[in-house]
Amino acid sequence: MRKITYREALREALREEMQRDSTVFLLGEDIGRYWGGAFKVTEGLAEEFGDERVRDTPISESAIIGTAVGAAITGMRPVAEIMFGDLTALAMDQIANQAAKIRYMFGGQAKCPLVIRTPFGAGVNIASHHSQSLEAWFMHVPGLFVAVPSTPYDAKGLLKTAIRGNNPVFFCEHKLLYPIEDEVPEEEYTIPFGAADVKREGADVTIFATLYMVHKALNVAKQLEKEGVDAEVVDPRTLTPLDKQAIIRSVKKTGRLVIVSEDCKTAGVSAEIAAMVAEEAVDYLDAPIKRVAEPDTPIPFSPPLEQYVIPDEKAIMKAVKKVV
Amino acid sequence: MGKQLTLNLTKDKLVGMYKRMLEIRFFEEKVFDLYAQNLVPGTIHLYLGEEAVAVGVCSALKRDDYITSTHRGHGHCIAKGADLKRTMAEILGKKTGYCKGKGGSMHIADFTIGMLGATAVVGAGLPIAVGAGLSVKLRGTDQVVACFFGEGASNQGTFHESINMASTWKLPVIFVCENNLYAMGTRQSRVMNIENIADRAVAYGIPGAVVDGNDVLTVYEATQKAVERARKGEGPTLIECKTYRHKGHSRVDPAKYRPKEEVEQWLAKDPIKRFKEKLLQTNTLTEAEIQQIEKEVSDEIEEAVKFAMESPYPAPEEALEDVYA
Numbered sequence: 001m002r003k004i005t006y007r008e009a010l011r012e013a014l015r016e017e018m019q020r021d022s023t024v025f026l027l028g029e030d031i032g033r034y035w036g037g038a039f040k041v042t043e044g045l046a047e048e049f050g051d052e053r054v055r056d057t058p059i060s061e062s063a064i065i066g067t068a069v070g071a072a073i074t075g076m077r078p079v080a081e082i083m084f085g086d087l088t089a090l091a092m093d094q095i096a097n098q099a100a101k102i103r104y105m106f107g108g109q110a111k112c113p114l115v116i117r118t119p120f121g122a123g124v125n126i127a128s129h130h131s132q133s134l135e136a137w138f139m140h141v142p143g144l145f146v147a148v149p150s151t152p153y154d155a156k157g158l159l160k161t162a163i164r165g166n167n168p169v170f171f172c173e174h175k176l177l178y179p180i181e182d183e184v185p186e187e188e189y190t191i192p193f194g195a196a197d198v199k200r201e202g203a204d205v206t207i208f209a210t211l212y213m214v215h216k217a218l219n220v221a222k223q224l225e226k227e228g229v230d231a232e233v234v235d236p237r238t239l240t241p242l243d244k245q246a247i248i249r250s251v252k253k254t255g256r257l258v259i260v261s262e263d264c265k266t267a268g269v270s271a272e273i274a275a276m277v278a279e280e281a282v283d284y285l286d287a288p289i290k291r292v293a294e295p296d297t298p299i300p301f302s303p304p305l306e307q308y309v310i311p312d313e314k315a316i317m318k319a320v321k322k323v324v
Numbered sequence: 325m326g327k328q329l330t331l332n333l334t335k336d337k338l339v340g341m342y343k344r345m346l347e348i349r350f351f352e353e354k355v356f357d358l359y360a361q362n363l364v365p366g367t368i369h370l371y372l373g374e375e376a377v378a379v380g381v382c383s384a385l386k387r388d389d390y391i392t393s394t395h396r397g398h399g400h401c402i403a404k405g406a407d408l409k410r411t412m413a414e415i416l417g418k419k420t421g422y423c424k425g426k427g428g429s430m431h432i433a434d435f436t437i438g439m440l441g442a443t444a445v446v447g448a449g450l451p452i453a454v455g456a457g458l459s460v461k462l463r464g465t466d467q468v469v470a471c472f473f474g475e476g477a478s479n480q481g482t483f484h485e486s487i488n489m490a491s492t493w494k495l496p497v498i499f500v501c502e503n504n505l506y507a508m509g510t511r512q513s514r515v516m517n518i519e520n521i522a523d524r525a526v527a528y529g530i531p532g533a534v535v536d537g538n539d540v541l542t543v544y545e546a547t548q549k550a551v552e553r554a555r556k557g558e559g560p561t562l563i564e565c566k567t568y569r570h571k572g573h574s575r576v577d578p579a580k581y582r583p584k585e586e587v588e589q590w591l592a593k594d595p596i597k598r599f600k601e602k603l604l605q606t607n608t609l610t611e612a613e614i615q616q617i618e619k620e621v622s623d624e625i626e627e628a629v630k631f632a633m634e635s636p637y638p639a640p641e642e643a644l645e646d647v648y649a
Binding site: 023025052053057058060062063065066067068069070071072073074075076078093094097098102103104105106107108109110111112113142143145165166167 | 427455
């Protein structure tokens with residue numbers, strides 16, 4: 001099968017959905033013909049679909065999302081790009097109070113088919129305002145779906161589902177994933193929300209991971225294999241809806257759970273997963289749940305400082321060793 | 325002379341506008357009464373005194389044109405043609421309300437008449453109106469969007485972001501600033517170094533108009549001009565309607581921060597009283613006809629109250645529905 005990058009997979013999803021449905025359009029800062037998006041995801045699309053449908057905006061995050069909401073509730077399917085995940089804070093009212101609640105508040109009259117794409121993640125030395133992982137903020141807002149694709153295949157299939165659905169989707173990407181290459185079929189496919197993917201099967205320990213951490217977890221699993229430990233890597237692919245059954249099924253099989261997430265530990269993704277398993281599957285656990293997450297600090301700039309706070313393979317390995 | 329005073333509008337149109345204003349007035353007075361009787365949960369922000377703005381604007385719109393509204397939104401709904409029964413039922417939290425009891429006074433919407441809903445975050449409706457305008461442009465229809473907000477909202481960042489965007493993209497949006505002088509208890513002069521919000525239009529390269537918001541025909545005329553410009557693809561307009569709320573900000577507010585003389589001056593400029601005088605003066609309506617209209621509207625409101633009162637509350641577990649489509 002052909003291989004393409006995560007970036008190309010996202011672009012293909014956008015292109016195919018724009019070809020399929022004339023109500024799909026893109027908006028964001030510098031996504032058009034002059035730049036092609038800060039991470040080049042939308043490169044070439046303005047040339048293909050025109051400046052009206054691949055719309056450069058002023059630096060106005062709140063109005064970008066608000067405009068997308070207004071367009072979504074009146075018959076369009078906007079895909080908004082926020083250049084860095086950290087900047088979603090500027091649009092938080094429109095995301096959390098408007099997009100997420102507009103259907104509910106109005107008793108189901110509105111549908112808000114809106115996708116917000118944004119990259120999270122540390123590791124490229126751009127410090128505290130361009131490196132956070134804030135997925136948990138959005139898991140905490142009923143009315144939003146939260147997608148966290150870790151591979152080119154998942155990125156394309158999930159983005160298509162996001163665009164075709166009738167709900168606001170917060171679509172998390174990761175800066176370090178854009179150049180990663182993997183198999184993506186040429187033919188049409190979509191991936192349903194709420195369907196986790198077991199990225200590696202194993203019998204001894206479950207490693208739950210999302211986004212870039214999936215790749216670190218897989219590397220650790222490979223090393224563990226040499227030591228006779230058979231790790232299973234579960235990637236939820238969407239945090240909302242969460243495929244609880246897949247996680248519980250894996251825990252039932254292995255009896256051990258290590259949760260790896262790049263966001264801060266306190267009240268983060270890992271806290272929610274741990275609580276869910278403790279509540280619904282504690283009887284199947286043979287060891288305490290372990291969490292590998294960022295310490296509760298902002299992301300620092302200097303390479304040794306930054307590397308210190310990002311969960312690494314060593315930390316994952318250490319956590320696994322404690323429970324097997 | 326008479327014709328000029330009433331902009332050469334037909335009697336039907338004028339009577340329709342008068343009736344709408346009365347509907348809002350009687351509706352809000354009723355809501356106030358019901359509140360006093362402890363029948364309305366939560367809080368209320370009444371539109372009393374500002375009727376000429378909503379009716380003046382919405383009378384210049386078509387059914388499929390859009391509006392966005394605010395926490396003080398009952399008047400906008402009624403002016404756009406919302407059903408009084410379902411509006412009242414929503415305010416009482418009933419299952420038959422527009423939002424099945426999930427929205428209440430601050431979140432009423434009727435998508436079938438282009439009423440895109442009221443947001444209770446001050447200034448949050450502006451970018452949503454811009455989005456509806458962009459949608460109109462991309463879909464190629466000739467609809468327009470009227471966006472209601474108060475002078476307080478004009479100090480939010482969304483005001484700047486939204487009008488800049490709508491102006492740059494020449495979107496068919498009419499920004500209607502209802503300047504009632506007070507953002508909750510804060511008088512405009514304490515938080516702004518300008519008197520006219522419409523002056524800010526210059527900063528975005530669009531027309532700005534200051535109008536007497538207690539004169540329904542003046543509001544109508546200004547809106548018509550803005551609608552025409554919007555439909556021609558020439559972009560947005562900022563209309564500032566100077567008006568005044570007859571009651572406090574919300575139910576608990578006796579509005580002691582407003583000088584007595586100021587309140588009296590504005591009550592003397594009651595938009596309904598003024599429009600009625602004009603209709604009588606121009607022989608558009610007789611005193612008897614006015615009384616007949618008042619009776620009709622009063623009956624309508626009674627029916628709406630009856631409907632709302634007799635309607636059931638939603639089943640508690642309906643709280644779990646409508647989170648996702």
